[in-house]
Amino acid sequence: MEPILKGRNLVKRYGKVTAIDHSDFDLMKGEILAVIGDNGAGKSSIIKALCGAITPDEGEVWLEGKRVRFASPIDAREAGIETVYQTLAMSPALSITDNMFMGREIRMPGLMGKYLRKLDRPKMEKFARDKLSELGLMTIQNINQPVESLSGGQRQGVAVARAAAFGSKVIILDEPTAALGVKESRKVLELIQDVRSRGVSIILISHNMPHVFEVADRIHVHRLGRKLCVINPKDHSMSDAVAYMTGAKLPEAA
Amino acid sequence: MSNSDNYESVVTSASQDIAKFDDHRKGALGHFQHMLHMTPSLVPLIVLVASIIIFGIAIGSNFFSAYALTLILQQVQIVGVLAAAQSLVVLTAGIDLSVGAIAVFTSVLMGQFTFRYGIPAPISILLGVSIGTAIGAISGWLVSRVKLPPFIVTLGMWQIVLAANYLYSANETIRAQDIATNAPSLQFLGNTFKLGGATMTLGVVMMVVIVAALAYYLRATAWGRHVYAVGDDPEAAKLAGVNVHRTLMSVYMLVGLICGLAGWAMIGRYGSISPSATTGMMGNIQSITAVVIGGISLFGGRGSILGAFFGALIVGVFELGLRMAGADAQWTYLLIGILIIGAVSVDQWIRKVAM
Numbered sequence A: 001m002e003p004i005l006k007g008r009n010l011v012k013r014y015g016k017v018t019a020i021d022h023s024d025f026d027l028m029k030g031e032i033l034a035v036i037g038d039n040g041a042g043k044s045s046i047i048k049a050l051c052g053a054i055t056p057d058e059g060e061v062w063l064e065g066k067r068v069r070f071a072s073p074i075d076a077r078e079a080g081i082e083t084v085y086q087t088l089a090m091s092p093a094l095s096i097t098d099n100m101f102m103g104r105e106i107r108m109p110g111l112m113g114k115y116l117r118k119l120d121r122p123k124m125e126k127f128a129r130d131k132l133s134e135l136g137l138m139t140i141q142n143i144n145q146p147v148e149s150l151s152g153g154q155r156q157g158v159a160v161a162r163a164a165a166f167g168s169k170v171i172i173l174d175e176p177t178a179a180l181g182v183k184e185s186r187k188v189l190e191l192i193q194d195v196r197s198r199g200v201s202i203i204l205i206s207h208n209m210p211h212v213f214e215v216a217d218r219i220h221v222h223r224l225g226r227k228l229c230v231i232n233p234k235d236h237s238m239s240d241a242v243a244y245m246t247g248a249k250l251p252e253a254a
Numbered sequence B: 001m002s003n004s005d006n007y008e009s010v011v012t013s014a015s016q017d018i019a020k021f022d023d024h025r026k027g028a029l030g031h032f033q034h035m036l037h038m039t040p041s042l043v044p045l046i047v048l049v050a051s052i053i054i055f056g057i058a059i060g061s062n063f064f065s066a067y068a069l070t071l072i073l074q075q076v077q078i079v080g081v082l083a084a085a086q087s088l089v090v091l092t093a094g095i096d097l098s099v100g101a102i103a104v105f106t107s108v109l110m111g112q113f114t115f116r117y118g119i120p121a122p123i124s125i126l127l128g129v130s131i132g133t134a135i136g137a138i139s140g141w142l143v144s145r146v147k148l149p150p151f152i153v154t155l156g157m158w159q160i161v162l163a164a165n166y167l168y169s170a171n172e173t174i175r176a177q178d179i180a181t182n183a184p185s186l187q188f189l190g191n192t193f194k195l196g197g198a199t200m201t202l203g204v205v206m207m208v209v210i211v212a213a214l215a216y217y218l219r220a221t222a223w224g225r226h227v228y229a230v231g232d233d234p235e236a237a238k239l240a241g242v243n244v245h246r247t248l249m250s251v252y253m254l255v256g257l258i259c260g261l262a263g264w265a266m267i268g269r270y271g272s273i274s275p276s277a278t279t280g281m282m283g284n285i286q287s288i289t290a291v292v293i294g295g296i297s298l299f300g301g302r303g304s305i306l307g308a309f310f311g312a313l314i315v316g317v318f319e320l321g322l323r324m325a326g327a328d329a330q331w332t333y334l335l336i337g338i339l340i341i342g343a344v345s346v347d348q349w350i351r352k353v354a355m
C-alpha cells in the first residue's frame, strides 16, 4: 500500500549538527502513527521537513503518491496537512479567534468583505467557540481573550483544536499533551481518535508511553536523526520501545 | 498494551465541568490594568485630555479657542502623518529612521519634476509618492529578505535619502510664490476651510483620513491581524500560515507611500519647497516620540495607531500650551522626555497582565 505521506532519504543539517540524517518516513492512510525518540533525536525536525516548516537539504517528500515541494507551511496546509508545533505557533497578544484563523481568515459576505476586506468576526467567533467546546477546554465568553492570558495547557488545547478543525488529510501533533493535565490529555486523545475516524491520518509525537500504546496503530522509533524501526504496539512492550529509543537494545532486523 | 494501570479511567467519573478561566486579578487596579491591556490607546487619550484640562486651567479660555485648535492641528499635521507611518513599522517590531527624509525628498522631487522638467504637477505628485513607495520597498526587502536589522537599514536609508535630496536639488529652494502661480496643485493640501470657527486645512483632513483608514485596516482585516502577528513573533506567524515577507513588504511600502503623502502635505503647510526643511532631520525622532507616547510597544505587536495619533496631539498641546504660558521652549522637551519614559514604564506594567 502506498503511504499517504512519505519521506525518502531526508537530510537537514544545522552547521555541524545533523538534525535529520538520511531518514525515511511513512504514514499510512487512516492510521495513527506515533513517533517516539529521545530529546534531540530529530523528531520535530523530520515532521517539519514533511510539513514545509523547514526545507530539507536532501531527500524527497511524497503526498498521496505525488512528489511535493512545500516552500512554506502555507503550501502544506493547502494540501491538507495541519501541524501542532511543539512551540504552538501562536501570537500571544492576539485573541483565540485571531489565532485559530491566522492565515485563513473569513471575510464578510457582500461589499464590505469584497472591497473593504472586512473580517466576518461573528462567524469566526462562532466557529472557534464550537471547536473549543468540542474539546471541552474553553468557556464561551473567553473567545476574544488574548492567547497570552491562557495557561500552557489551554494554549495547547487551542493549537490542537485549530489543527483538528482544518486538517483534511494529515494532522501532525508534536507533543500535544506535554503541558496538559490528565483530564485535558484524555480529551486530546479522544479528539485524535475522533479525527482519525473521519479518515484523517495522524502523526503523534509523544513521550507518554501509555498514551502512545493506547492510540497508536504503529510506532516509529526515531534515533540519532533517523528512523530506527517501526514497531507494532501489539507485539512489543513499553520497555521494548524505551529500550530501542534509548539504544539500550537493538531491534531485530526486519 | 492493556496491562498498564488504567489510572485515567477515573477521569470519566470526575466532574465534567469544562475548564474555566478564573478572573483572579482582584481589585480596581487589576481591572484598570486589564482594561489598558485590551485598549492600549486609553493611556494617551487620558494624558491628552488631562493635559488639555491642565493647560486650560493654567492659561484660561484662550486655550480652548478655535485659534488654539487651529494652531495645534496645523502644527501636528506632518508629524501626525509620519507617526501613522511609523506606527506600522513599530507594530512589526521594526523602526524607521528615514520617514522624515523620505517626506522631504519626495516634496523636493515633486517640485523639481514640475519646475525643472515641466511635468504637470499632478503627475509629479504621483511620481513623488511612487518614489517614496519604492524607497520603502528597498528598505522592506533589506529587512525581510536580507534579514538586516530595521534600525540599521533605515539609519542608512535616512542618510542616503537626505544626501540624494541635497545633491539632486543643489540645495535650492522653490519659492512659495512661484508654486502658487505655476503649480498650485502642489499646494493643494494647504487649502483651508472653516469648521466651527477653527481653520482647517486639507492636510489636516488627510491626516485624519490616513489614521482612520489604518485604524480600520489594522483592526478589521486579515492584513492588520498579520501585521500584529508578525510583530508579535515572526516565527510563530510563519508557522501559523502568515506570509511574513509579503506582510513586511506591504508595511514598508505603505510607509514609503504615506511619507510621500506627507511630503505633499509639507508643500501645502510651508508653501515653499526646501530641501533643508527640519523634517528631514527631525521627522524620525518626532514620529517615534508620538508612537512611544501613544503606547505602541517598541517590541512590536502591541498598541494601536490611534494611540500614536493621540501621542502626536499630546506633543502639539504641550508645545502650544507652554508657548502660550510663556514658558521656555526647553520645558516642552523636558516634559516630553518624562512622558516618553513614563509611557514605556506603563507599557511594561501593562504587559505584566499577561504573565
Ligand SMILES: Nc1ncnc2c1ncn2[C@@H]1O[C@H](COP(=O)(O)OP(=O)(O)O)[C@@H](O)[C@H]1O
Binding pocket: A014, A017, A018, A019, A037, A038, A039, A040, A041, A042, A043, A044, A045, A046
Ligand atoms: N533551528 C535549529 N538550529 C540549530 N540546530 C537545530 C535547530 N533545530 C533543531 N536543531 C538541532 O537538531 C537536533 C534535533 O532537534 P529536534 O528535531 O528538535 O529534536 P526532538 O524534537 O527529537 O527533540 C538537536 O540537536 C537540535 O539541537
Ligand SMILES: [Mg+2]
Binding pocket: A043, A044, A045, A086, A174
Ligand atoms: Mg521536539
